[in-house]
Each structure stands twice: as structure tokens, then as C-alpha cells.
Amino acid sequence: MQKSSTTSKILLDFDPEAANLLPALKKINVAFRYISEVDAEKVAEYFELPLAKVYETASFYDLLETKKPAILEIEVCSGGDCTLGESAGIIKEIENRYRIKTGDEFNPKVRLKKISCLGRCSEGPIMIVNGKVYEKMTASGVHKILGEWG
Amino acid sequence: MRNPKIITEHWGKIDPLKIEDYLNVGGYAALKKFIAKMDPQKALDEVKISGLSGKGGAGFLTGAKWEIVAKQKGEKYFICNLDESEPGTYKDRLIAENNPQILLEGIILAALTVGAKKSYIYLNGNFEKAREILERAIEQAKENKFLGSKILGSKYLLEIEIFSGAGAYICGEETALINSIEGNRGEPKIRPPYPTEAGLFGKPTVVNNAETIANVPWIIQNGGGRYSECATKLFVLGGAVKKRGVAEAPIGTTMKKAIEELGGGMQRGKDFWFAQVGGAAGRLYLEKELDAPITGSGAILVVDKTANLYDLLLSWTGFFRRESCGKCVPCREGTFRLNEIVERLADGEISDRDKEAMLDILWTLENTTFCPLGKFAATAVRDAVDKLGVVSTNYE
Numbered sequence: 001m002q003k004s005s006t007t008s009k010i011l012l013d014f015d016p017e018a019a020n021l022l023p024a025l026k027k028i029n030v031a032f033r034y035i036s037e038v039d040a041e042k043v044a045e046y047f048e049l050p051l052a053k054v055y056e057t058a059s060f061y062d063l064l065e066t067k068k069p070a071i072l073e074i075e076v077c078s079g080g081d082c083t084l085g086e087s088a089g090i091i092k093e094i095e096n097r098y099r100i101k102t103g104d105e106f107n108p109k110v111r112l113k114k115i116s117c118l119g120r121c122s123e124g125p126i127m128i129v130n131g132k133v134y135e136k137m138t139a140s141g142v143h144k145i146l147g148e149w150g
Numbered sequence: 151m152r153n154p155k156i157i158t159e160h161w162g163k164i165d166p167l168k169i170e171d172y173l174n175v176g177g178y179a180a181l182k183k184f185i186a187k188m189d190p191q192k193a194l195d196e197v198k199i200s201g202l203s204g205k206g207g208a209g210f211l212t213g214a215k216w217e218i219v220a221k222q223k224g225e226k227y228f229i230c231n232l233d234e235s236e237p238g239t240y241k242d243r244l245i246a247e248n249n250p251q252i253l254l255e256g257i258i259l260a261a262l263t264v265g266a267k268k269s270y271i272y273l274n275g276n277f278e279k280a281r282e283i284l285e286r287a288i289e290q291a292k293e294n295k296f297l298g299s300k301i302l303g304s305k306y307l308l309e310i311e312i313f314s315g316a317g318a319y320i321c322g323e324e325t326a327l328i329n330s331i332e333g334n335r336g337e338p339k340i341r342p343p344y345p346t347e348a349g350l351f352g353k354p355t356v357v358n359n360a361e362t363i364a365n366v367p368w369i370i371q372n373g374g375g376r377y378s379e380c381a382t383k384l385f386v387l388g389g390a391v392k393k394r395g396v397a398e399a400p401i402g403t404t405m406k407k408a409i410e411e412l413g414g415g416m417q418r419g420k421d422f423w424f425a426q427v428g429g430a431a432g433r434l435y436l437e438k439e440l441d442a443p444i445t446g447s448g449a450i451l452v453v454d455k456t457a458n459l460y461d462l463l464l465s466w467t468g469f470f471r472r473e474s475c476g477k478c479v480p481c482r483e484g485t486f487r488l489n490e491i492v493e494r495l496a497d498g499e500i501s502d503r504d505k506e507a508m509l510d511i512l513w514t515l516e517n518t519t520f521c522p523l524g525k526f527a528a529t530a531v532r533d534a535v536d537k538l539g540v541v542s543t544n545y546e
């Protein structure tokens with residue numbers, strides 16, 4: 001099936017009302033990991049909104065991506081509780097492993113992002129790799145997990 | 151009188167996916183009582199007598215808020231705020247995951263009391279499990295005629311819809327939340343008009359925190375007078391305590407008591423340094439200040455002497471830098487620069503100019519931002535400066 005036809009299909013699940021814009025964008029984001037320009041245009045057309053308005057909403061939220069994601073997207077919780085755990089050490093370990101800096105966006109293979117508390121503090125520190133959540137992380141434990149992701 | 155467990159009584163004992171379990175422990179008795187023996191005015195009176203106050207942080211009197219909306223005619227909305235993205239806080243998520251029906255019963259009672267026929271649960275976009283549980287719970291409540299048209303055969307009707315957020319702390323602020331449901335960027339709106347006058351889609355709207363709402367069935371069932379004598383609060387314990395997690399205890403519980411009794415005391419070998427109360431936006435308290443009651447949303451992070459303060463400063467300032475919605479300059483620029491200065495501070499490269507700038511930025515955040523987030527961004531750093539001497543001392 002072509003990607004474009006799938007986006008249109010996703011949109012058909014929603015009445016083109018204001019309150020459905022964010023839910024529709026989220027669903028597209030889940031399906032394709034981000035909202036491409038082509039998809040944003042389809043959404044604008046479907047909801048009869050200017051493209052700029054769709055981007056305005058899409059770019060606002062952490063859970064929506066408007067840029068093509070890297071192959072490996074690593075997120076580490078930097079909330080207070082995870083920080084008292086080891087999240088700062090975990091971040092350093094990952095930066096060293098891939099020779100990257102947190103927040104840099106130009107590497108198409110791997111990206112590391114600090115994220116806000118997910119409300120799972122008692123199971124922290126929390127690391128997320130391409131959407132999969134890992135609990136009770138340690139700095140030394142990151143290599144085994146990341147090794148599994150190639 | 152011993153404080154009852156108003157919200158957590160059945161946690162872990164009932165299956166959140168089975169409405170029968172909730173019914174078997176007396177669930178929906180309050181709604182049945184409302185339909186059979188009460189009317190909205192009577193229910194409003196009970197909530198006013200109860201003294202129930204908001205658990206989302208600001209502590210506004212719930213009865214007073216409801217009354218403003220109840221008095222108005224026409225279309226209205228009731229919104230349950232389950233955005234809960236304050237770092238270190240997850241009490242509302244646990245309510246939804248452990249006893250979703252108590253929350254629904256509360257929403258139904260609240261909505262019928264204020265005269266709303268449509269209600270939204272604004273759910274944090276990361277709470278997938280809570281979403282599944284709530285969806286199921288809504289279906290079961292409908293099957294049992296607690297929701298939909300002609301609730302329990304009466305003239306009342308209500309529809310509840312879950313609206314999932316998409317990761318933005320500011321969307322917990324009620325006007326930003328409303329913008330978000332309306333499909334806009336989740337930026338705060340100017341007030342007045344308040345949501346109680348012109349809220350969702352311009353209609354009078356009550357926004358209540360999930361924990362606030364979960365108290366309502368008990369109040370209706372047992373009376374506002376009794377509630378006022380034994381009200382409780384959920385506290386979230388984190389950091390260097392033995393038992394991390396959520397516990398229910400009397401309103402007014404002191405920090406000391408919470409740490410020792412609810413948290414089981416300090417972890418072995420760790421010495422208390424300070425506590426942060428209320429998430430990343432929370433004040434810092436030293437040992438000598440722990441006799442004060444816990445205020446705000448109820449989260450308490452216990453920091454011990456081995457902690458790296460710079461890592462925490464980076465955590466707080468990084469959070470607000472990411473979460474500033476960007477609508478007003480003092481907050482957008484201030485949170486960004488504060489985080490940069492803290493990065494230099496952590497690297498040991500802070501200059502005298504930085505120190506001065508830091509104090510200027512804190513003042514600007516405290517006094518000039520459009521919504522409370524700006525002030526929140528300054529709180530912990532301000533206390534770190536004033537109480538822990540963060541710019542004047544070198545921690546190692």
C-alpha cells in the first residue's frame with residue numbers, strides 16, 4: 001500500500017473538526033514516526049486549514065515530530081527523580097558511545113534527547129529507544145541494551 | 151476520628167477492568183443517591199460545605215468554582231484535568247489505573263451538578279495504560295446506564311470523551327488545555343474571561359484536577375460535613391526515601407511526617423540535605439523547615455547529601471527551557487538563558503557577569519511573565535541561590 005493512501009485512510013477516521021486535529025496528527029505520527037510535509041498538506045486539505053496552522057499545532061507538541069527521525073532515537077528522562085538516580089551518567093555514557101551530543105539533530109543514524117519526567121519516577125531512571133521504554137537503567141547497563149539495537 | 155482512605159481504599163484489591171468489582175465495594179452508590187434523593191443544588195451545597203479544594207496546585211475552592219458555572223444557562227463543559235506532567239508527580243495516573251470508576255463517578259456527579267452534558271478527560275499523551283483502562287471503564291459505565299442518555303432512568307444525560315495530549319507541560323494549565331482541545335497550539339489565553347465564563351468553545355467550563363474529582367463520590371455519599379473533618383490528600387514520595395510512591399494521608403501532613411511515615415525514612419546510609427515540594431516548580435526546604443505542611447500538588451522529592459546539585463539545576467532549568475511555550479519573551483528567553491548559565495556553572499565556568507545576569511533573569515521570571523510557568527521556572531533556582539548558596543559556594 002502506498003504511504004499517501006494510508007494517510008488519507010487515517011484521516012477518514014476523523015470528522016474534520018477542530019477538536020480532531022491533534023488526535024489525527026498523533027495517529028499519523030504513530031504510523032510514520034513523524035509528520036512529513038506531504039502528510040501535513042493532506043491534513044491541511046482535509047481539515048480545510050492553512051498549512052501554516054497545521055504546522056503551528058504540529059510543531060508545538062513533544063510527541064509530534066515534524067523532522068524525519070534518526071534510525072536510532074534515544075531519549076533519557078531528565079526529571080528530578082531520574083536525575084537523583086543516574087540519568088546524567090547515562091546520558092554521558094551514551095554521548096561517549098556514539099560520539100554525539102545531546103540535542104544535536106544532524107546525525108541521521110542516532111539522536112539523543114533529554115525528555116521531561118514521564119511520571120514513572122519510582123521505576124526510574126527511564127530510557128526510551130525508538131519508543132520502547134526501559135526502566136531502572138544504570139550507566140553501565142546502557143551498552144547491552146543499545147547493542148541489541150545495532 | 152481516624153482518617154478514612156477516600157481515594158486509595160480499593161487500590162490493588164479491585165480489578166480496574168471490571169466495573170462489577172467497583173460495584174461490589176459500594177461503587178456508584180453516590181450517583182444512585184444523587185439521582186434518587188438529591189438535585190444539583192443539594193449536591194453543590196454538600197461540596198461547598200465539604201471545603202473541597204483543588205488538588206491541581208492552586209487550591210481553589212471547588213464548590214465556589216462549580217457555583218459560577220452552575221448558575222449559568224445553556225451549553226457547558228466539564229473537564230477532568232489528567233495532564234499531570236509536573237515532574238515527580240503521578241498520583242492522577244495511579245487513580246486512573248487503579249480505580250477508574252471512582253474517577254468516572256466523580257466526573258458524572260460533577261458534570262450533572264454544574265449542568266454539563268459533555269465532559270472531556272484531558273489525558274497526558276504518555277499515559278497509554280491509563281487510556282486503555284479509562285476507555286474500557288467508560289464503555290462499562292455506559293452499559294450500566296451510568297453514562298449516556300437517561301442516566302439510571304432519569305432525565306440526566308452525559309457523554310465523556312478522552313482527549314489525549316501530545317506532550318506539553320503547559321497544557322496542564324487550564325486555558326492552554328482548552329486551546330489544545332480546540333486544535334490550537336497549547337498556549338495559555340489571557341484571563342479574564344475565565345474558563346468558568348468563556349471556556350471550551352467559548353462556553354462556561356469547569357476544569358478540575360483528577361484527584362479533586364475522585365473525592366466527590368465520597369462527599370456525596372457521606373456528606374460535606376464529614377468530609378471537612380477527615381479530608382485526605384495524595385502525596386508522591388520520591389528521591390532518597392525507602393518507599394517511593396503514592397500514599398494517602400490527612401490534609402496538612404507535614405513534610406517531616408511524610409518522609410518518616412509515608413516514605414519510611416531515609417534510605418540506608420543517606421543523609422538528608424533538602425526536600426523539593428511540588429515538582430520542578432517546587433520550593434526547596436531545609437531540615438529545620440520540615441515541620442510545615444505539604445502544599446500544592448503533593449509531590450515531595452527528598453535529596454540527600456551525595457546528590458549532585460548541578461545535575462538537579464540542569465534538570466530543573468532544562469525542563470522549563472523545553473516546556474516554555476514561547477508565547478512571551480521574558481519566559482522564552484529567560485528559561486533559555488537560565489539553563490545556559492547553569493550549564494556554565496556546572497562546568498565551573500561561571501563569570502561574575504553570569505552571576506548578575508542570573509539574578510536579573512530570576513527577577514524577570516518572577517515578575518513579568520504572562521502565565522505562572524515563568525514564575526515556576528524561577529522558584530527552585532531562587533531557593534538554591536538563597537538557601538543553598540549555589541552561586542557563592544563551590545560544590546564538589
Ligand SMILES: Cc1cc2nc3c(=O)[nH]c(=O)nc-3n(C[C@H](O)[C@H](O)[C@H](O)COP(=O)(O)O)c2cc1C
Nearest residue numbers: 204205206231233234235322323324358359362522
Ligand atoms: C504551568 C501549569 C501547569 C499545570 N498543570 C496542571 C496539571 O498537570 N494538572 C492539573 O490538574 N492542574 C494543572 N495546573 C492547574 C490548572 O491550571 C487548574 O488550576 C487546575 O486543573 C484546576 O483544578 P483544581 O481546582 O481541581 O485543582 C497547571 C497550572 C499551570 C500554571
Ligand code: SF4
Nearest residue numbers: 475476477478481521
Ligand atoms: S510564561 Fe512561559 S509558558 Fe507562560 S505564556 Fe509566557 S512563554 Fe508561555
Ligand code: FES
Nearest residue numbers: 077079082117121
Ligand atoms: S523523573 Fe524520570 S520518570 Fe519521573
